Amino acid sequence: xxxxxxxxxxxxxxxxxxxxxxxxxxxxxxxxxxxxxxxxxxxxxxxxxxxxxxxxxxxxxxxxxxxxxxxxxxxxxxxxxxxxxxxxxxxxxxxxxxxxxxxxxxxxxxxxxxxxxxxxxxxxxxxxxxxxxxxxxxxxxxxxxxxxxxxxxxxxx
Numbered sequence: 001x002x003x004x005x006x007x008x009x010x011x012x013x014x015x016x017x018x019x020x021x022x023x024x025x026x027x028x029x030x031x032x033x034x035x036x037x038x039x040x041x042x043x044x045x046x047x048x049x050x051x052x053x054x055x056x057x058x059x060x061x062x063x064x065x066x067x068x069x070x071x072x073x074x075x076x077x078x079x080x081x082x083x084x085x086x087x088x089x090x091x092x093x094x095x096x097x098x099x100x101x102x103x104x105x106x107x108x109x110x111x112x113x114x115x116x117x118x119x120x121x122x123x124x125x126x127x128x129x130x131x132x133x134x135x136x137x138x139x140x141x142x143x144x145x146x147x148x149x150x151x152x153x154x155x156x157x
Contacts, residue, residue: 008096008122012086015053015095016061023055026100028116029093033067046070048109049077051090052100052116063090064100068109078105096120 010018015027032045047069056062063086067077081090098120104112 007094009094010097011094012053012091015097018097019053019055019061020059023057024099026052026054026098026116027095028052028098028100028120029090029095030113030116031093033069048113050109050112050116051093051095052098053095054100064105066105066109066112070110071108096122 010027018027019025029051031049033047033049034043035046047067049065049067052064052066053061054064061083063081065077065079065081096117098116100116100119104115
């Protein structure tokens with residue numbers, strides 16, 4: 001078996017099949033978002049894009065897309081994509097099994113990732129307790145550019 005086969009993650013197609021056969025389950029992938037690239041070797045992710053495949057209640061599925069900066073309660077995106085709208089770049093990601101509660105989708109993105117990992121039983125020991133940390137928010141002056149979510153000014157359908 002390869003490392004990919006042993007890490008518990010699934011291809012997009014496997015994740016869709018998993019969700020369709022386990023209506024109460026979901027699968028997710030998270031991709032970090034970096035600010036402007038620099039020569040700084042210590043550059044860290046500023047936020048994340050999270051894709052959650054969920055059953056739609058009719059035997060089909062949909063993808064919930066959440067993106068935002070870390071440690072802020074304002075999101076750059078919180079949308080639903082139907083199967084025909086899922087880009088190839090998302091289909092190339094590897095997904096982890098989990099469960100999801102709708103109220104998780106409105107908090108801080110790092111807390112969402114932590115909860116998705118906990119629900120799937122894959123929380124690494126070294127991950128901080130973001131849910132227990134005091135919230136400070138970005139403040140009313142914060143503006144998050146659309147480029148943060150990886151597309152132009154048009155919205156996904």
